[in-house]
Amino acid sequence: MPSLDPRITRAEPELWSLPERPLHPLEHWPTYEVFVLRTRGSHAQHVGSLHAPDPDMALVLAKEQYARRSQCVAVWVVPTEAIRWTPTEDEDLFQPATDKSYREPQGYLHTRERLEKYRDRLKPLPS
Amino acid sequence: MIEALETLLLSLADDDLCMGHRHAEWIGLGPILEEDIAFASIAQDETGHAQAYYQILTDLGLRTPDEYGFHRAPAEYRCAHLVELPNFEYDYGFALMRHFLYDAAEQVKLQALRNSRYDPLAGLAERLLREEKYHWLHAQTWIHRLGRSTEEAHTRLKNALQMTWPYAWMLFEPLPYEAEMVEAGWTPPMAELRTRWLELIAPILQEVDLFPPAPSEEELSSLAGARSGRRSPYFEDLYREFTEVSASEPGAEW
Helix, strand or coil: CCCCCHHHCCCHHHCCCCCCCCCCCCHHHCCCEEEEEEECCCCCEEEEEEEEEEEEHHHHHHHHHHHCCCCCCCCEEEEHHHHHCCCCCCCHHHCCCCCCHHHHHHCCCCHHHHHHHHHHHHCCCCC | CCCHHHHHHHHHHHHHHHHHHHHCCCCCCCCCHHHHHHHHHCCCCCCCCHHHHHHHHHHHHCCCCHHHHCCCCCCHCCCHHCCCCCCCCCHHHHHHHHHHHHHHHHHHHHHCCCCCCCCCHHHHHHHHHHHHHHHHHHHHHHHHHHHHHCCCHHHHHHHHHHHHHHHHHHCCCCCCCHHHHHHHHCCCCHHHHHHHHHHHHHHHHCCCCCCHHHHHHHHHHHCCEEEEEEEEHHHHHHHHHHHHHHCCCCCCEE
């Protein structure tokens, strides 16, 4: 009896070494970036990408690719081509030339202490 | 009464068991990786649903899910012939059309069974419907997409519909003891469920210019008897394969 396993019965080794040819658009679907919401109201987190012929199919496929194992309440998909990014080889945009640590949250750590220290020097507001 | 209950639950469970197995034959062969994973997941769900139906019978002191699934004689199975059909030439149009017709039938059956007067079944139907929502979305999205795609896609769907239609129709073959079940309020008559099924799928198919053929009496009568144990010629290979592992070491715990 021939094998029931189609991986054996359908194998066509002669096709594996065919020369490369240009792909038809239907053979080469665009990619979508997938985001999931872990709980209601939480931020959408980027979890990966997938191939799909259109946004509806992308949603259907995204559910099983990225939301079948962990908790999830919603999935978003965005065409990868809709995304614009800064050039990764150029990080100058993100390099400050002077100390800007005052912009960081630590800058506010000792606000109360400083306030207490100078409280007695505050003049009462004119009535 | 217990025979009636067993028949009802086995018809649901055995359909899911075989459908899960047939869908699972696509693992590694799906048209693209993403779809391979989604369809395999649906296959896994169906097998799990079979187990949940068997468990209701187990809880009544009858056989265990494994005994029902893997240790019955072929004539004791109550599945419809649609789910026994092999994947033939591995045409994904066929797989999707069968999935569409089958999961539409599941929608209709489960929507009705959530109101069953047999509480364990009503509770289970409610639970399964949540998971089935995805199956139904997946099936509809594909039919919608491929039905408006290329001529080749449409032709494949059309041929698949033509081929599977009488089998799908017979998913609603009246069950043995059906009068008793209906009387007890466990399920509506199968003929009534078939009408609801037709109402559900006809507009979806029409939208993509697909029209189910009218099945002839001759075709239908050649498929009759599945729910009383008459197996199709395709069951033997399927049965041998899905019982192979459990038969290799009887009594082993997996």
